[in-house]
Amino acid sequence: MNYDCMVIGGGLAALTCAIKCASEGLRTGIISYGMSALHFSSGSLDLYGYNPDRKIVSRPYEGIEELVKLNTRHPYALCGNDIIREAMEFFRGAVAKGGLELYHNDGSNHFHVSTMGTVKPTYFSQPSVFNETAKEAFEKRPKIALLAFTGYRDFYPELAAVNLRKSTLFRNLEVITGEVTLPIRTSKNPHEFRSIDIARIFDSERYLKNIAAQIMNASQGADFAGLPAFIGINNYQKIHQRLQELAGILIYEVPTLPPSILGMRVDNALKSRFAALGGEFVAGDRVVGGEIAEGVLNHVHTENHGTTRIRAKYFVLATGSFFSGGLVSGFNDIREPVFNLKLFRDNERNRWYSPRFLDTKGHPFLQYGVETDDNLNPITENGETVKNLFCAGALLARYNPVAEGCGGGVAVSTGYAAAKKIIRNLRGGAA
Amino acid sequence: MKTIETGAIIIGGGATGCGTFRDLTLRGVETVLIEQSDISSGTTGRNHGLLHSGARYAVNDLESAKECIAENRVLKIIARHCVEDTGGLFITLPEDDPDYHNRLIEHCKYAGIPCEEIKTREALKLEPNLNPNILAALRVPDGTIDPFRLCSANILDATERGAKVLTHTAVESMIIDGGAVRGVRCRDAASGEQIEVRGEVVINASGVWGQRLCSMAGIELLMFPSKGSMVIIDYRINNVVVNRCRVPSDGDIIVPGDTVSIIGTTSRKIDYSDIERLEVDDDEIDVLISDGEKLIPNVSKARILRAYCGVRPLVAVSGNVDGREISRGIVLVDHETRDGVGGFITIAGGKLMTYRLMAEWTADLAAKKLGVKKKCSTASTALPGSETRPRKPKIRRFTGIAKSVVGSTFYRHGSRVSSILERKKKNYGLVCECEMVTAGEVYYALRKLNVKNIVDLRRRTRIGMGPCQGELCSYRAAGLFAEFGAATPQKANRLLIDFLEERWKGIKPILWGDGLREMEFTYWIYQGLFGLGDIADDGEDEK
Known part of the structure; x- marks a missing residue:
């Protein structure tokens, strides 16, 4: 097996990188183990939401310029603002070609409402989460209904409404709550009543009229109805529109507890785009090591393929953070398990975390990761830079995806930046 | 101010x-029980849940050993739903x-404790995860007991009888009043309301906190707190209690319980002023894991x-401080x-195993003071839930619900x-997949088991x-508090924050490996997706 570019990992960074490479005609592969973090994301893409004082950022590119002055090793500092802008546009295009529209606010952030009714700044959202109509309607002080579905345990609108009423944007608006009962026998198997099960019911289009009538009733004349995000996976744009027409009300989706239907839509769009470009996606296999000699990664091998060598001119490591297995922690150590790359971290376990769990500044371990050079190339434990291996996404060090509200943006930007470097090197005849 | 008149407090x-x-x-x-936090939230809920056979004490403390084996036999009947008769080994x-x-x-x-020497091969057959290098093994009637369930059942029985x-x-x-304690003034933490409870006898059963209680009555009673730490393993790596056959020391027992196993215990003297601020030290974890590994080598591979830690209340009887x-x-x-x-009695010392005996002695003394003649009947009256012999519930009665859920409940x-599962079917919905807790069980706990927050709910339902x-x-769970009217939505938000912070206390010291992965995910959900930390910060500002 011989590739121009082999991407290790199947999340946001990996897919962005692989799509860019494949769109330039490179023979590109992905080896991915398990579900990506998109399955528990909000489904919106956060570029840069909060500054170091935890103030909401409305113009992210300007914010990033300030941020990288303070943190010169931030992944955004390694990418540069031009690449970040280019990456965002490329990403939106790729997702659109994969069948999913994304709303953007002309370079500024917009917001989405969370399960708890907090208002979160974000950069791209699906139109069912935020769109132009919402923006306009908002100026007319709309009445808002948050609706629950009987028996669905992953969304309690009353808990959200109290917080929503306190937020600056919604402060003087009327927020009511109500309940909708799906016209199916949910008592039959209530254990399986998760967002994914309901999304499949919506996808079937069978009960739309009944559901729409109930939404209309429960909304009590509201201008917006907020529903947990499960109105279809594959067919959702059509169903969303149909439901709005039938109910005669604007319907918005609120991200839920995992599994995230909004995130799955993005995942599906990216994967279908990659497949359409002729990319090769190997699912359910894990890269366990490779041979690095004189600063070059010659091949990798995987769990399922034993000693079979997978060769490529360039490799990208986008295996995520601890949760996804890109970083591994032991009793008193943290390491990168595939190549044992140089990390930024603390080896004293009692310094990995904050005393408070819900610390809005985040925990130190969230900033640990692979420390690359300016070119996104990692360094081995022998101090050798691996020139044909690039690192991207949550694996990277020195940024705080949650506190800064930049996890998605860093993944897309660094994945895209790595692809650009690979393409340039191949075109320039390097490697 | 509210006033309650009663017999005993x-x-x-x-x-x-x-x-x-x-x-x-x-x-x-007529009795009123007052607890500053939740039932079984102190030392009672912070041990390894061993149903002692008494063998652990037999060499050093024959009296305790005899009490243990007697209570062991009683509890296996009156509290059968809180007990698992796993058997125990000394290796x-x-x-x-x-x-x-x-x-x-x-x-x-x-001490009269059945103790049978068995071949090491037999011990390994009984408990296959044991260290294969053991030289000798003894079999004793140890078991496990769930302190949360035990306390809750005692309370339930009393409240159903009007207490x-x-x-x-x-x-x-x-x-x-007149040289005697005639009651107490207390305050409800939620409402801030002061309550006066008047009675003829006040019983101080507050464990290590008893020193403070006594000083309120102008009495000096000194406690010498000793901290004991334990770690919980994510799986039930043993089905039989495994004790190390040596003089009692740190890390010499692994107790299975519910879905987990617990390695116990350390013992460290602490200052009385530190009893509210207990934390497990990193070196205690090192000791527990490395010694636990010697009993069951799999410990090193498990998550x-x-x-967690509790504090043993040791008492100086005469008031001497030496x-x-x-x-x-x-x-x-x-x-x-x-x-x-x-009108004032203190009951202290002892152990979870002998709680019933301690209660009997205390109640005997209180009854004497109150002039009540009726004798103790707790040794022969089964607790609520243990009235009938254990048998598989008739699963056919619960249609549309998984057997595993019926079994766990x-x-x-x-x-x-x-009375939990024969409710509306919509309450069959699972709330906690790990422990198979249904909405119906939450409903039952909120109605019947004195649950005020999610931490309390955890003790009743796991x-x-x-x-x-x-x-x-x-x-x-926070959503159900609001849905079932047990909290306002505002309060439910607060309960959720408090619960996550409470869980964090026990996770911090063991934050590595899969535990760290799990917490990264949880942090991502509650702060990344929900922004709950911002709600918490706003709440602080409002205060």
């Missing part, structure tokens, strides 16, 4: 307090003194779920004879399972105690 909702509460109620005494490792094995056999004989319980209500002062008269046994003090303060609530440590179920 018990301060402390640990096992002893709950046991005394039930005992007096069964004797027909000798190559580095252990082989003489202790023989001494233990001999002393178990004195009153005030949780999250702290005693602020004693009402003293550690939590670490520590020589510290008692590890049961200490029952009639302050009328010791200090000339009437039955395991936790015994014969009360039918919600949030499983491998994910409350990742998804915390939010659902």
